[in-house]
Amino acid sequence: MNKALSTTAAAVALTAAATACGSGGGQGGQGGGDDTIVLGFSQVGAESGWRTANTESIKAAADEAGIELKFSDAQQQQENQIQAIRSFIQQDVDVIAFSPVVESGWDTVLAEARTAGIPVVLTDRAVETGQEDVYETFLGSDFVEEGRNAGRYVVEEFADSDEDVNIVELQGTTGSAPAIDRKEGFAEIIGEDDKFEIIASQDGDFTRAGGQEVMQAFLGSHDDIDVLYAHNDDMALGAIESIEAAGLKPGEDIKIVSVDGIKAAFQAMAEGKINQVVECNPLIGPQLMDLVEKVHAGEEVPERVEVEEGVFGQDQAEEELPNRQY
Numbered sequence: 001m002n003k004a005l006s007t008t009a010a011a012v013a014l015t016a017a018a019t020a021c022g023s024g025g026g027q028g029g030q031g032g033g034d035d036t037i038v039l040g041f042s043q044v045g046a047e048s049g050w051r052t053a054n055t056e057s058i059k060a061a062a063d064e065a066g067i068e069l070k071f072s073d074a075q076q077q078q079e080n081q082i083q084a085i086r087s088f089i090q091q092d093v094d095v096i097a098f099s100p101v102v103e104s105g106w107d108t109v110l111a112e113a114r115t116a117g118i119p120v121v122l123t124d125r126a127v128e129t130g131q132e133d134v135y136e137t138f139l140g141s142d143f144v145e146e147g148r149n150a151g152r153y154v155v156e157e158f159a160d161s162d163e164d165v166n167i168v169e170l171q172g173t174t175g176s177a178p179a180i181d182r183k184e185g186f187a188e189i190i191g192e193d194d195k196f197e198i199i200a201s202q203d204g205d206f207t208r209a210g211g212q213e214v215m216q217a218f219l220g221s222h223d224d225i226d227v228l229y230a231h232n233d234d235m236a237l238g239a240i241e242s243i244e245a246a247g248l249k250p251g252e253d254i255k256i257v258s259v260d261g262i263k264a265a266f267q268a269m270a271e272g273k274i275n276q277v278v279e280c281n282p283l284i285g286p287q288l289m290d291l292v293e294k295v296h297a298g299e300e301v302p303e304r305v306e307v308e309e310g311v312f313g314q315d316q317a318e319e320e321l322p323n324r325q326y
């Protein structure tokens, strides 16, 4: 799908480098006479433990690979990301990578990068675009499968029950790929049995404060919640505070399944407060740098590179806790 761009971008980069300074460095602007690759990376923000680990992984891997990283934090605002990408284009970086805060609205800026001959790598979150060949590759998780895995836990947990199961859902940022896909995957699995019903579903913006606030509202309007499905651990941890404040026992009175696998969630799981964690691996810095180097060199890259992840229950929490790297 993005091979045409790959070839074009590589050709532009190589020609420009050859004319400008006889070395790598995109269109010659940032290479500065050496072979250092300059990568412009626009991060979503610092909204969650997952995101912090992802940022650290990217910074450390760039350092390790000898790639010059221009890092920009968008504070969860799409306009900030668009501005950052435009600034990377102006600075004539060799490769642009970004984790898009939401799925849509990228066509114009992606076309600008293509016109400038700068290859783009998507990490973590995908974009929805009507255009062909606007990015080289996507590196990240299968969010739909993560949602399915959360759904499978609920179906198994209540397999022997004939009663209705009332579920509340804490969604990630509206319009973001993980919120859309995790909702879809979960709905697909629980939809197989009509005893499962999502009685409330709201955006908690992937933050602990959002999870706490929305769960408090859920508890105010529903006294029959059986399950909380949180699209990430931070929201689940915030929700736990509200559940406890309401005099209920998280993990017992309300079963909780969440996504990410941060240390704090494993700790909560070891304490019996979360029942199941679906892993989403943020430690993708080394894979990203590998792809950046390949794209810069004009090598073929797969259209999609997926990250391996697991699913963990309470019985594994204690043992797994010391192994968690994020």
Ligand code: AHR
Residues within 6 Å of the ligand: 047, 048, 049, 050, 051, 124, 125, 178, 206, 231, 232, 233, 234, 259, 260, 280
């Ligand atoms: O895109 C990955 C998601 O974004 C993580 O699940 C969440 O914690 C983060 O904010």
